[in-house]
Amino acid sequence: MTHPGTRRPGEARERETAGTLQRERRGAGVTETSAREQRVPGAVAERARAALGSLPRGEARAVQALLAQGSDVIRVSVSEIAAAAGTGVGTVVRACQSLGFKGFQDAKIALTQDLAPLVGERSPEHIDRGDRPAEVLAKLAASSAEALSRTPVSVDGEALARAVELLRAAPRVLLLGVGTSSPLTQDMAYRLLTIGISAEAPSDVHVQHVRARLLRQGDVAVAVSHTGSTRETVNAARGAHEAGASVVAVTSFSTTPLTEIADVALVAGGLETRYRVEAMTSRLAHLVVLDSLLISLVLAEPERSETAQKLLADVLAEHRF
Structure with missing residues (x-):
């Protein structure tokens, strides 16, 4: 039985490892800014997987549920990740923070941009870098019309x-x-x-x-x-x-x-x-x-x-x- 104020075995090591991960993330290209600048596909996700062993079980399950979404993670909510991981919302947020992100929203944006191109043929509007303003307008109008048609x-x-x-x-x-x-x-x-x-x-x-x-x-x-x-x-x-x-x-x-x-x-x-x-x-x-x-x-x-x-x-x- 663990008494109040007594750390469980391995907790200090886990905290130290998580802290090291955050320092590595800041210094080795896993920060939100550097990951977006470098555009190395899969870099953020790979380091998140590498950190699983250093996280508490609940947080590790949350990270696994997050990674399982792939590039579609941008379309899920924090409660859906918590349900998939069998944890609470707070655990999901702490897991993201253990990886060095500000929170869930910050993590899912970084993971999405890490796993998919910023723009390209996968985007719902199919906007390309060479599109003229009039083409962008037409595509966005079509996308908005589609979204409104789904509302009812x-x-x-x-x-x-x-x-x-x-x-x-x-x-x-x-x-x-x-x-x-x-x-x-x-x-x-x-x-x-x-x-x-x-x-x-x-x-x-x-x-x-x-x-x-x-x-x-x-x-x-x-x-x-x-x-x-x-x-x-x-x-x-x-x-x-x-x-x-x-x-x-x-x-x-x-x-x-x-x-x-x-x-x-x-x-x-x-x-x-x-x-x-x-x-x-x-x-x-x-x-x-x-x-x-x-x-x-x-x-x-x-x-x-x-x-x-x-x-x-x-x-x-x-x-x-």
Whole structure:
């Protein structure tokens, strides 16, 4: 039996070896920057495999699950890797940090760019280095159209209807999102106000968390996150859940820390590419999902929406020539 504060046999060696790996990674071309600069296919993955023997069992399983994804690792979430490895999300993150990465997101980007060319025929948009701007535009438009066409298939209809009912009855709605998801939440909060629903989308993450904890039963928090594993968004959503509010998640992955908290998960998003991480196609898909919620609310409460729209028209008239 190991007493509290007593290190298990071999733990010191494992920590020393992991530390050596991180130092080697910084000095021998395994850093994120140098790996991307050198473009030596398989270098990062090979060193990760070499480190398996020096990692605790749980972390080693997490690394193996990560490597098993190959270049498609860019399309999986941290929760999916944890499930595949039979470990927790925290173990996956620690495993990535033991390899010298900042965290899971940093690791999967480096591994993806290590195992596949930055651009080329494998990318969903088939963009080549010699493409002219007009060709890039056409290919991206086609890719976005494809992502939008998949949205009705990926979003569960019953979940969407449930989200509409929660929002319809909510005294207050709080929109949560950071980074590239933040503009979507700002837009949605404003548009909800224009149909008579009290909504807000604080831009500061601390304010988001505080507002989430101040919600009550019947209120709704709508959390928008491509990965579903952004710490600030997940923490605020958890605060809303603990306060008794319902949580609606709009995300690109079905198994994430955010969907584990959410009462309703609306999953839609474009595939990430090897050179456009968190691509705009995902934002477009999320925007369509949010728009469908808005229009459904207008149809469900036409009188409330019409009254608010008239007031909005009067206000806007004062700001236009």
